[in-house]
Amino acid sequence: MSTKQPDNFGFGEDETMLRDSARKFFTDNCGADKLHALVAGDFNPHRESECNWDRDLWRQVVELGWTAACIPERAAGIGMPRVAAVALAEEAGRVAFPSPLLATFMASFVLEACHTAAADQMLEAIAMGKPVTLAIADIAGSPEEVETDVRVGADGCLSGSVCLVQDARKCDALVVSAGSETGTGLYLVDLGAEGVEIVPDHIIDLTRDQASIRFDGAAAIEVGAPGSAKAVVEAALPAILCVLSADMVGAGEWLLQTTVEYARTRIQFDRPIGFFQAVKHPLVNVMIEIDDARSLTYNAACAADVGADHALRLARMAKSRASDMAVFSASRAVQFHGGIGFTWECYVHLFFKRQMHSQTLLGDGRHHRHLLAEELISSAA
Amino acid sequence: MAQAQHTDTAEQNEFRAYCREWLENNHPGWPDVPLPQGALELSDPAALEWLQGWQKSAFEAGLIGCDYPSEVGGGGRENCQLIANEEMLAARTPYLPNLIGLGMAAPTVFFHARDSVKQDLLPKLFSGEEIWCQGFSEPGAGSDLANQQTFARRDGDNWVINGHKVWTTLAHFASWMILLCRTDKEDKYNGLSYFVVPIKEALGKGVTVRPLIKLTGETGFNEVLFDDLIVPDEYRLDEVGAGWKVAMTTLSHERGAGPMVTPASGGMSTKEESGVSTGSPASLIALAKTQARGGKTAADDPLLRDEIVKLIIRRQAFRQNERRARVSALTDHPMRIPLQNKLVSSELNQDVAQLAYQIQGAASSLSVADERAPDGGQWQLAYMNSFGITIAAGTNEVQRNILGERVLGLPKSK
Known part of the structure; x- marks a missing residue:
C-alpha cells in the first residue's frame, strides 16, 4: 500500500456527503438554544455532577451509520477512512454535541489496532451503536505511557482505578489498559458489571461527563495481544488526537462565526464594534489559527489512513495547534461579547468550557511540542 | 477502502x-x-x-x-x-x-x-x-x-x-x-x-x-x-x-x-553548504546546536525548543493550508485561505528570523561584516529585510482589514 497522501486528504464524494449530511442533521436538531436548555439548567458552581444528553439523538446518529462509518468491513462496518470520523467530529464540535461519539471513535481506533477476534467482535457491536469509552491516560492526562493503576488478578479480574474517562456515564463498555505478569495489556469491561464503580468528576464543561472508574474484581476480556497496550495505543493515537483536534476546530469555528455576527450587529460609538480594528484584527487571527488547525488535522488523519510512518508526528502538530487555537478562540469570543459574554445566559460559555476542556485532554499543546522537540531537535544530526 | x-x-x-x-x-x-x-x-x-x-x-x-x-x-x-x-x-x-x-x-x-x-x-x-x-x-x-x-x-x-x-x-x-x-x-x-x-x-x-x-x-x-x-x-x-x-x-x-x-x-x-535558509524553521535547529548556552547548547533550552517547534508547526500548517485551498469541498469561502497567503508567510518568515536572534544571544549583535557572526550574520539581515514583506503589497494591518471585511463580513474600516 502506497503511503503517498491523496491531494484531497481522502475527502472523496462519500466522505463529503457524510460531512454535509451531518451538518444538516446538527443544524436541524442541535441549535445552541436547545443545547443551553439541555445542559445549563443548574448554574450553581457546587451543583451535583451531571450527565445531560439526548439519548434519542444518539439513536438517530446510530441509524445514520456514524458509528459504523469507520469500522473496518471485516467487523461489519462501512470501512471509510479516518478522515470521515474527523469530519463527523468537526461537525459535532461545531454544535458542542453532548454524546459518546468522540469516546466511541477513540475506543474503536484502539480496538481496530488490536487485530484480535475479541476486539473485532466489540467493533461489530460499536457499528451497531454500542457506545464505548477509553481509559489510557495517566493523572496528568498523558496517553503516552498507557500505565494505569489497574492490575489484572490471577483470576483475570481487574482491580484498581482509572481517571479522566470521557463520557463514561453515556457508555456501556470501557477499553482500559491494565498491568499483568505479561506486561500492560488492553481489556474490555462492561460498565454495568459487578465490581465496576463509576465515580463522576465535577467538571466545568457542561457538554461532557468525565469520571474515575474503580474496579474491584471486575470481569474483563483481554482484547489485545498480551503486553501489547503500548504498541496498540501508539498505532491508534494519531487518529485519536485527530478527532479531538477536529472537535476543537468545529467549536472554534462556531465561536468565530458567532462572535463575528455579534461584532456586526452590536452598536457602540454609533458603529458596529466589528468596525474597530482592535476587534477586527484579533478575529482574523482566530480565523488563521482555526485554518491552521483544520489543515493540520486533515493532513494527520490522511497520513494515518495511508499508513505513513510519521502520522503520529503530524497528529501531535495538529493537537498542539488545535489546543492553542481552542484557548484563543474561546477567550476572544467571551471578551468580544463584552458584558453579555460574561453571563450564564449567553451561549458562548458552553463552547468556551468545551474548548478549555478539550485542549488539555490527551496532552495540551506544550506536551505535544515537548515530544516533537525530542523527536525533531534531539535526533537531528 | x-x-x-x-x-x-x-x-x-x-x-x-x-x-x-x-x-x-x-x-x-x-x-x-x-x-x-x-x-x-x-x-x-x-x-x-x-x-x-x-x-x-x-x-x-x-x-x-x-x-x-x-x-x-x-x-x-x-x-x-x-x-x-x-x-x-x-x-x-x-x-x-x-x-x-x-x-x-x-x-x-x-x-x-x-x-x-x-x-x-x-x-x-x-x-x-x-x-x-x-x-x-x-x-x-x-x-x-x-x-x-x-x-x-x-x-x-x-x-x-x-x-x-x-x-x-x-x-x-x-x-x-x-x-x-x-x-x-x-x-x-x-x-x-x-x-x-x-x-x-x-x-x-x-x-x-x-x-x-x-x-x-x-x-x-x-x-x-x-x-x-x-x-x-x-x-x-x-x-x-x-x-x-x-x-x-x-x-x-x-x-x-x-x-x-x-x-x-x-x-x-x-550554495547549500555555506548558506542559511532563512525561511526555514528547520534550519533554526542547526543554528541552535552550534550556539553555546549555560554549559549546553541553545538546542537544549526548553523554551527555545518550544518556540522552534511552534514555528515548524506553523510552516507545516501553511503548506497544508495551500493544499486544502485547492480542494473546494474543504473550504467554506473560496478566498479565505488565498487572502491569508502573504500575511501568514511574511509573519512566519519574520518570526523565524527573530527567533534566530534569541538563539544566538549576544552573537546576534554581529553583522554580515564580522567573520565570527554565526551563519555569516545572514539571520540578522533576513530579520531586517523581513519587514519589507510585512509592509509591502498592503501592510499586514491592511491585509487583516481585507480578511475581516471580505471573508468574515465585518464592517469596512474606511
Missing part, C-alpha cells in the same frame, strides 16, 4: 519528469559575484546579469510562463507552473531576478492589455531580458493606495505623466513599469487609470530614478520622478478610469491569491 485519488494529470506527470531531467543537467551552479538574499535587494549589475542568464535558460527550457498561451510567449500548458516551481525548489536553483515582472506585471498585462502589447512585451518579460518594476506607492499613497497623486493628462493619442513614486523595487534596472495613476481628480476610485510605461528609454528625458537606501544599508528600491513623460495611449490597460480594478489583479497576484501561479525558482542565494 475506496477513496478518490487526486493525483497529477498525465500532462503534469510527463512535465514533471521533463523538468526534473532538465534541472539535473542544467543547474547553473553558483556565480563568482555574491548574490543578495533575494531579488528585492539586487544592486550589482554583474549579479543581475548572471541571474538573467539563469532565467533565460529556464524560460527557453519551458519552465517559466508554462501556463500562459504560446501566442504571448508562454508554454501553453495547463496547471504546470506549480510543477515547475516544485521541481526548481527541490533542485535548489537560484532565484529569478524579474520577480515583479513575473509575479505582478505578467498577469496584469495578460488579463488587461491589448493583444499587440501582450505579444510584444510578455516574451521578454518571461525570459528576463527586460526587467519590470511596479509604480504604485507614493509619498501620500501607501496603505491608502487609491490616494494617487501622480497624474496622466490626455494629449491626443498620448498621455503626459507627472508625479512621484516611491519604494520602487528594481526601477534602477527596469525597462518597464506598471503604473497606477490618476486621470480624474474628482473621483477617488473611478478616477484612476493603469499604464505600462517604458522607463529605461526615457531616463533623463522625463524619468528620473534615484536609489533609496533600506534600513539594512542595502539598496534595491528607488524613487521615480515623472516630469512630462509622454506615453502612447496604446500602453493603457483596460478603460480610462478602470485603474483600480486592474490594480486588484496586480495585488491579488502580489498577495499570492491570484489565478496565475507565479514562476518561482529555488530561492537560494548561496
